[in-house]
Amino acid sequence: MPDTQPPAYRRPAPATQPAYDSPAYGSTHLRHPKAPLLRMPHTLSEVTGPRMSQGAYPAEADMTRLPNGRVVMGERIIIGGRVLDEDGRPVPGAMLEVWQANAAGRYNHPRDTHDVPLDPDFTGRARVFADAEGRYSLTTIRPGAYPWRNHHNAWRPVHVHFSLFGAGFAQRLITQMYFPGDPLLALDPVFQATPDAAARDRLVAKFDLGLTVPEHALGYRFDIVLRGAAATPFEDAGHDDEGH
């Protein structure tokens, strides 16, 4: 038995997360729970999580170079940023899994039948790790927008899927990164499901000249924030636990 309580994670700030029941996104209708979720205090089962080492989960930071030496079709870009917690502390060692459609807007996936070309051999996935300062970077191509059947003439804004493992399993996050200036953002039920405008805006990457590599690729900055430690009930409100 540990002699101290594990620090719990902070509860979401109001309106910064989408609701399970998001009616404009049709697939939520039959898949959202109707009963309230059971609120529980965090235990070791929530504050521990798998340690994803590069030995067991090899990094692949460049989606554009194929094993056969070919370079994939599309506008090459660099995506980089930091993985931080809600107090601004880096989350070193966080594992990021990234997946996306090709430049034409089609996934290398048997269920994606969108009538645009598949790019032969382009898997559309990457895996990278945050360094000691929480920094990560990967090279890919800008994906295309694609239609979906949610409503008449529905198109997903250009996006890249991100999956993150932090220190605790309660920090587990799957999200999507969007691109600045995309007119489809205003029309997208997935993006719009998060009520808070500032929280939505943080899902939109920023063009970053500092990340841009001359003669090579534009850079986009996407910082990702995982849940931070909550104050413990045994401490004064507002004093954050330093345990992880």
Added chain:
Amino acid sequence: MTAATAHQTAGPYWHLIDFPEWADLLRAGGPNEGIPGPRITLTGRITDGAGAAAPDAMVEIWQADAAGSYEPPFHGFGRCAADADGVFHFTTLRPGSVPGLGNASQAPHIVLAIFARGLMKHLVTRAYFAGEPRNAEDPLLAAAGPRAGTLIAKETAPGSWRLDIVLQGDGETVFLDV
């Protein structure tokens, strides 16, 4: 202070990060090869509010080792894609009981996280083990009250455990606000 990044659905094409071998935590050449403990399988079917399968779902598990420790060397993480019938299937070790809050302990359990198209954020639940005497003192099972049965896997054959997941409606699984 910046609020945590908003979750967004994993969508139907998350299989680009599916590695089917991850569903077998005890696989040869995997991180847990040779770690002792009782070998079990955990399977279940995921259905929606109309009773239809969720064939695009992704299930992840996180659990302690047979002695109840979350620390290495045991790597208690797995991922499994639901099949065309919405069924997932893990091979792992039966976990031990793990410390709870204060002086409490928690009955042996496996944490499940369910991701899918139509889930804006993953759903979290737990699989406990039917017949386990320590279930009677588990704080979470007590808090779940009359619906606690949705958290308790049944042994369908020696070492083979089953827990179906109902996303919505009659028999809806108790999901956790973690």
